[in-house]
Amino acid sequence: QVQLVESGGGLVQPGGSLKLSCAASGFTFSSYAMRWYRQAPGKERELVAGISSAGSNTNYLDSVKGRFLISRDNAKNTVYLQMNSLKPEDTAVYYCNAQLGYYGYWGQGTQVTVSS
Numbered sequence: 001q002v003q004l005v006e007s008g009g010g011l012v013q014p015g016g017s018l019k020l021s022c023a024a025s026g027f028t029f030s031s032y033a034m035r036w037y038r039q040a041p042g043k044e045r046e047l048v049a050g051i052s053s054a055g056s057n058t059n060y061l062d063s064v065k066g067r068f069l070i071s072r073d074n075a076k077n078t079v080y081l082q083m084n085s086l087k088p089e090d091t092a093v094y095y096c097n098a099q100l101g102y103y104g105y106w107g108q109g110t111q112v113t114v115s116s
Contacts, residue, residue: 002026002105004096009110012086016114020081022096022107030054030074032100036081038092038112045095049081064090086114 008020020036033052039045049060049070058070069082079096093109 002098002100004098004105004107006094006096006107006110009094009112011113011115013116014087014114016086017082017084018086018112020083020094020110020112022079022081024077024079024096024098027098027100029077032098034070034072034079035097035099036070036079037095037097038090039095039109040089040092043092048094051079083112086112088114090114 003025005023006020008018010018012018031053033050035050036048037045038048047061048064049058049068051058051070051072055072060068067083067085072079083090091112091114093111095109096107098105
C-alpha cells in the first residue's frame with residue numbers, strides 16, 4: 001500500500017533552517033509529481049511546493065519563493081523540502097502528498113514551529 005512518512009520537523013528560531021524529508025513506498029515514485037502542503041491552526045491547507053516526476057520542474061507558494069527549495073531523490077524514493085530564513089508565519093504542520101491518478105495520498109505530517 002502507498003505510504004508517505006514525513007520527518008525533520010521541529011522547533012527553530014526565526015531566521016533558522018530545517019530540512020523536511022518524505023519517504024515514499026508502495027508506488028513507482030519516479031513516475032509521479034510530489035507536493036508539500038502545510039496547514040496552520042485555524043487555516044486551510046495550502047500548497048507550498050511541487051516537483052515534477054524527474055525533478056526538472058518545480059513550483060512554489062509566493063510567500064516561500066527564494067527561501068524554500070523542493071528536491072527529490074528517485075533512487076531513494078524521497079522528496080525533500082529545504083526551508084531557510086524561516087518566519088513565525090511558516091509555523092504549521094507540513095504534509096507530503098502524492099496524487100496517483102484519481103486518488104491523493106498524504107503522510108501523517110510533521111510539525112514545524114518557528115518561534116524565539
